[in-house]
Amino acid sequence: MSSGTLKIEWAGQYMPVLAAIRKQFVKERPFEGMTIGMALHVEAKTANLVSTLAAGGAEVHITGCNPLSTQDDVAEALGKVKNVNCYAKRSCTVDEYYAAINDVLDAKPVITIDDGMDLIHYIHTKRRDLLKKVIGGCEETTTGIHRLKAMAAEGKLEFPVVAVNDTPMKHFFDNVHGTGESVLSSIMITTNTLIAGKYFVVAGYGYCGRGLARKAHGLGAKVIVTEIDPRRALEAHMDGFMVMTMEDAAVIGDIFVTTTGNCAVIAKKHFAKLKDGAILANAGHFNVEIDLEYLHKNAAKIIRRDGIETFVLGKKSVHVLAEGRLVNLATPKGMGHPIEVMDLSFALQALCTLHIAKNGKKMKGGVYDVPNEIDEQVANLKLASLGLSIDSLSKEQKKYSCSWDIGT
Numbered sequence: 001m002s003s004g005t006l007k008i009e010w011a012g013q014y015m016p017v018l019a020a021i022r023k024q025f026v027k028e029r030p031f032e033g034m035t036i037g038m039a040l041h042v043e044a045k046t047a048n049l050v051s052t053l054a055a056g057g058a059e060v061h062i063t064g065c066n067p068l069s070t071q072d073d074v075a076e077a078l079g080k081v082k083n084v085n086c087y088a089k090r091s092c093t094v095d096e097y098y099a100a101i102n103d104v105l106d107a108k109p110v111i112t113i114d115d116g117m118d119l120i121h122y123i124h125t126k127r128r129d130l131l132k133k134v135i136g137g138c139e140e141t142t143t144g145i146h147r148l149k150a151m152a153a154e155g156k157l158e159f160p161v162v163a164v165n166d167t168p169m170k171h172f173f174d175n176v177h178g179t180g181e182s183v184l185s186s187i188m189i190t191t192n193t194l195i196a197g198k199y200f201v202v203a204g205y206g207y208c209g210r211g212l213a214r215k216a217h218g219l220g221a222k223v224i225v226t227e228i229d230p231r232r233a234l235e236a237h238m239d240g241f242m243v244m245t246m247e248d249a250a251v252i253g254d255i256f257v258t259t260t261g262n263c264a265v266i267a268k269k270h271f272a273k274l275k276d277g278a279i280l281a282n283a284g285h286f287n288v289e290i291d292l293e294y295l296h297k298n299a300a301k302i303i304r305r306d307g308i309e310t311f312v313l314g315k316k317s318v319h320v321l322a323e324g325r326l327v328n329l330a331t332p333k334g335m336g337h338p339i340e341v342m343d344l345s346f347a348l349q350a351l352c353t354l355h356i357a358k359n360g361k362k363m364k365g366g367v368y369d370v371p372n373e374i375d376e377q378v379a380n381l382k383l384a385s386l387g388l389s390i391d392s393l394s395k396e397q398k399k400y401s402c403s404w405d406i407g408t
């Protein structure tokens with residue numbers, strides 16, 4: 001068996017929820033005759049989602065959603081699965097990246113699955129010929145949904161898209177635990193430096209930032225949080241973390257990770273204050289959270305190691321991991337989120353794709369929540385796979401929880 005196939009098989013054994021959905025798809029073939037276009041991180045867990053959709057009758061065309069996150073051996077193995085075409089390649093140029101997006105769209109998908117909204121952006125700008133054909137899409141991540149909502153607010157989103165990220169079974173597990181664990185493991189394996197005792201700066205205390213802060217604290221780091229939202233800053237304070245501005249954190253931080261979805265979070269005014277040897281990484285969005293343009297223009301020298309670029313600024317050096325792209329996926333050894341977490345996210349993707357296949361034609365252009373039944377179904381399947389049982393409401397409790405007339 002090829003290394004890619006072995007990786008796909010390895011991941012598959014820890015994805016019981018997706019496996020249960022796959023059984024249903026094999027029986028019902030709900031995507032028969034449909035073409036699905038995907039732009040996701042092409043690695044072993046994603047491959048299991050792709051083969052699940054193909055097992056449900058779909059013809060799948062997939063490429064990456066980040067120039068550095070594809071695992072080439074998995075891409076090759078995936079391309080050999082029946083009814084699957086894969087165009088992803090690791091370390092591709094931006095032009096090659098968009099050429100592959102175009103290849104996916106040449107297949108004329110009726111459903112899109114995005115992570116960051118690149119397919120949908122391309123369809124609405126350069127491939128408007130496809131708009132009539134698409135019945136709907138699914139979006140995996142926070143920033144993709146921000147972009148979609150901005151499009152919808154301007155009345156420019158022309159088909160329905162399910163916001164797969166915005167539901168408890170995604171953000172409580174993928175964003176919190178997945179990002180927390182995979183970012184730390186990727187930083188550790190890339191730099192071989194210690195986390196314990198370090199000043200570890202987390203920019204953004206959203207779902208990803210919370211998970212990362214908690215897990216870095218668990219490893220013995222002294223965690224500093226920077227925020228722009230007063231409520232989230234207070235939450236971080238009461239969770240026991242130091243809260244300060246990035247300008248103040250820049251002076252003391254050893255390791256910095258951005259998780260904001262915003263741009264220029266670490267920029268010129270901060271670089272000037274960083275300590276010699278500071279390590280900078282991004283776990284948020286694309287490669288805009290750290291101002292790389294400034295570093296490239298102003299560094300006297302750049303030293304390149306596997307997954308690390310060292311920028312020499314005057315007498316000090318600062319190290320940027322994974323070219324400022326998602327550190328958990330874009331470093332050479334970054335494996336992305338743990339398998340069990342992606343099992344939940346991709347179970348949601350599979351069921352939301354089914355929802356669009358069944359209902360997309362009746363839905364107007366816009367961003368839609370994940371139906372609550374789908375979120376609950378994924379939670380129940382996961383509990384069943386763990387052999388865990390929970391209580392259910394008695395008749396009396398149901399009645400009580402809906403009543404208003406029983407007081408002290």
Ligand SMILES: NC(=O)c1ccc[n+]([C@@H]2O[C@H](COP(=O)([O-])OP(=O)(O)OC[C@H]3O[C@@H](n4cnc5c(N)ncnc54)[C@H](O)[C@@H]3O)[C@@H](O)[C@H]2O)c1
Binds near residue numbers: 174175209227232
């Ligand atoms: N690395 C991964 O695998 C992974 C996983 C899930 C999500 N993401 C991405 O991570 C980003 C964050 O996702 P989330 O679900 O935590 O979003 P979120 O909206 O819950 O959190 C983002 C936080 O960043 C804060 N913020 C915004 N601008 C800031 C700034 N300049 N300085 C400090 N804080 C700022 C916001 O107030 C908010 O609290 C998104 O871009 C998302 O797409 C990455």
Ligand SMILES: N[C@@H](CCSC[C@H]1O[C@@H](n2cnc3c(=O)[nH]cnc32)[C@H](O)[C@@H]1O)C(=O)O
Binds near residue numbers: 116285287337342
């Ligand atoms: N595509 C953009 C947007 C952020 S990706 C963030 C998403 O990646 C997803 N993700 C994290 N780890 C993995 C993985 O190992 N496989 C597939 N997707 C993953 C996760 O669900 C999260 O919402 C970029 O590359 O910058």
